[in-house]
Amino acid sequence: MTVDIMKYFKIILLSIMAIILPIFAHAQTPQELAQTLEEKKFEYPWEVKVFDLPTSSNGVGYRLYVRPPIEPPEEGQKSSTIYFLDPLALFTPAAAMSYNYEYFNYMPSSYFVGIGYQDEADGKWKEENRTRDYTPTSFAPPDDSHFLSGNPVDYENSGGADAFFDVVQNEVIPFIEAKYDVDDKERVLVGKSMSGLAASYAVMTRPGLFKRYLIVSPSIWWDDFLYPRMDRAIMKVAENTKDTKYPFETRVYFAVGDAEERMSLVTDLYVLFNSLQRRFDPNLKLNIEVLPDELHEGVFPNAFMRGIVGLYADEEGRRSSASKLKWD
Template structure:
């Protein structure tokens, strides 16, 4: 893509990462510097995210969206997803014995529980490197993640809330390890005090908990249906948003958006579009 670059970076454990960077044009939209959006699963989603930001920020006076630095966290592969490494990097360590549901294809789960080390890499290596190349507005930082990346986004909010201001958890895998992220949610809520200025957007596809029409026609419909119903993707997300919504008085603004006719994969572009509006612009329709 034009105006983008890919950086090879190594974390402190010696593993190589690809960090995708989209450079904005012109001058920063404020004296404080450029807004920053960081997203997970960059091999799959960076191009879409960068193009959406570039297109919508061309005429801020019409779209309301300002330019930003877009940074994607990816891996040294030409595949859209590194399923083994993302599973480890995006998941928190279990509290107690690990309990995981059988995967639909009956394959073994790869290692899990590396979210803290990955957060150390993001906070200690990626963000400082980007900050050396761009003046960054410290209060306009957004983290976006989908699926396990959405779980990672929630975990980051709950354990290191000052790292970003805006958090977008798209289709978060709250079910992981007997919903271990809920214990971190409780710790976060107990420690939250007035004076914060944090925003959380949880998005979900309306078809993520029941078999889609395509899955119903498949040979493994019962397996897929059991997987979806056991994981309660939609219910878990709705319930978390409802629990956190009353915290506006402590400086956490929570929104929940469900895209009715989308499934776990098709919902990604819609989630990206809504994330860009929240992070860089304003709603297109005024509230009555």
């Protein structure tokens, strides 16, 4: 019996060697592989669904990118929704970076929704979309000496923020909330730079539309950097909406890199922040952070990670984080 078993294993071993040895004998060198190995298309590790909406009320074809939650909501709760402006720049890195925060319950189960454009399906953003949708006023340079005069794409067809947020409020959000079982009171809006300007505008003009805001380096210089600060568009909006009341607690996290003061963004943001503070609305909760050693071009990852966990700091049921933000 033992002899038969040994013969059996010997046959198996020889068979395996007959298969493996030719493979090693003909193994390609790295140089050969570089010439023969076929590349494969990268696929994002998490599922992202894409929806092209019908032409919206402002005449634009929007494309929504939706990443479903990493984890299901806790029993008796529904997932929140995090809406991203500038999705080609912000949506993908944010969804990847915050994986652990969601998985370990530092933030709630969340749908990530990027509000993009069908004419950017090739992955290249068009500045005219941002100029149209993220600016609250129409602007044109007064003369050829103005710093924007050589870049018409940065001002032509500007002033569409109201029409854009009508689409968000009446078309995008209703679609998402009809498609998915989400908490209609747990919405977050994320924007940076020009889309941060738009998000700041929404804070003041759309009370109750979002419960939390994560705003990074907003372009408060809009219309116009050469004007005194209080004469710029967003500061006029702040003054005109100073009596706005918020129907429930609304948290707003602002962040900017300390190296952005070369464009006066730090001072500008503090001016807006102080204007909002002076509303003394008990439901409007504000925080601001100036992040060291950060430029405008690279501030978003740090700001987003600090902001998204900070927006849920002290919330009942969340895992305790290292965030120092207070929302009293």
